[in-house]
Amino acid sequence: xxxxxxxxxxxxxxxxxxxxxxxxxxxxxxxxxxxxxxxxxxxxxxxxxxxxxxxxxxxxxxxxxxxxxxxxxxxxxxxxxxxxxxxxxxxxxxxxxxxxxxxxxxxxxxxx
Amino acid sequence: xxxxxxxxxxxxxxxxxxxxxxxxxxxxxxxxxxxxxxxxxxxxxxxxxxxxxxxxxxxxxxxxxxxxxxxxxxxxxxxxxxxxxxxxxxxxxxxxxxxxxxxxxxxxxxxxxxx
Numbered sequence: 001x002x003x004x005x006x007x008x009x010x011x012x013x014x015x016x017x018x019x020x021x022x023x024x025x026x027x028x029x030x031x032x033x034x035x036x037x038x039x040x041x042x043x044x045x046x047x048x049x050x051x052x053x054x055x056x057x058x059x060x061x062x063x064x065x066x067x068x069x070x071x072x073x074x075x076x077x078x079x080x081x082x083x084x085x086x087x088x089x090x091x092x093x094x095x096x097x098x099x100x101x102x103x104x105x106x107x108x109x110x111x112x
Numbered sequence: 113x114x115x116x117x118x119x120x121x122x123x124x125x126x127x128x129x130x131x132x133x134x135x136x137x138x139x140x141x142x143x144x145x146x147x148x149x150x151x152x153x154x155x156x157x158x159x160x161x162x163x164x165x166x167x168x169x170x171x172x173x174x175x176x177x178x179x180x181x182x183x184x185x186x187x188x189x190x191x192x193x194x195x196x197x198x199x200x201x202x203x204x205x206x207x208x209x210x211x212x213x214x215x216x217x218x219x220x221x222x223x224x225x226x227x
Contacts, residue, residue, distance in 0.1 A: 004154075034215055043116070043202055043218035090155070099168075100145075100216060102155040 006103035023091030032094035116219035133188040135203030
């Protein structure tokens with residue numbers, strides 16, 4: 001079975017502080033991994049993806065994520081959070097055959 | 113228009129109405145998806161079309177009926193819905209090459225309220 005777990009339902013950080021959002025997956029093969037962001041009333045926007053190769057991937061808006069096979073994790077990080085980063089963040093796993101599995105999301109609040 | 117567009121953005125309908133949601137992708141992709149997003153729940157994949165053929169139907173009630181007339185357009189026909197069907201309905205597209213599926217691109221969604 002495949003699943004995606006985002007253990008943190010809600011996170012609050014101060015503007016300028018660093019951020020790490022956790023994602024764990026359960027999948028029997030090499031996964032395709034994604035992070036998406038969703039602003040209120042909007043669809044999901046792709047932040048970054050991992051298919052193979054370098055396990056540290058860079059994305060848009062200053063985000064990065066690191067794939068750790070031994071921990072089945074794909075955590076999202078940003079060194080300095082901006083107020084505009086407040087949104088819902090979703091981790092997703094893709095497999096062959098048009099199958100995608102999303103986590104329940106982490107809501108990020110940024111305080112001044 | 114660029115990316116993935118969805119119309120209408122908001123829809124209120126009674127339980128006896130019939131309505132349709134429309135999705136159009138301008139990315140040249142060959143796969144399209146309907147998702148349901150309810151509060152505090154993971155995104156629920158409803159339907160997948162690849163090369164205009166339905167390849168996935170995750171036990172969705174028959175009151176939801178998809179249609180994919182070509183690779184750029186996807187519809188979701190709605191009839192006799194229930195209040196619990198109120199949600200954000202998201203359309204997405206992706207490029208599938210053989211058995212590999214690349215990242216999905218999402219539309220802004222249709223906020224559906226069933227009264």
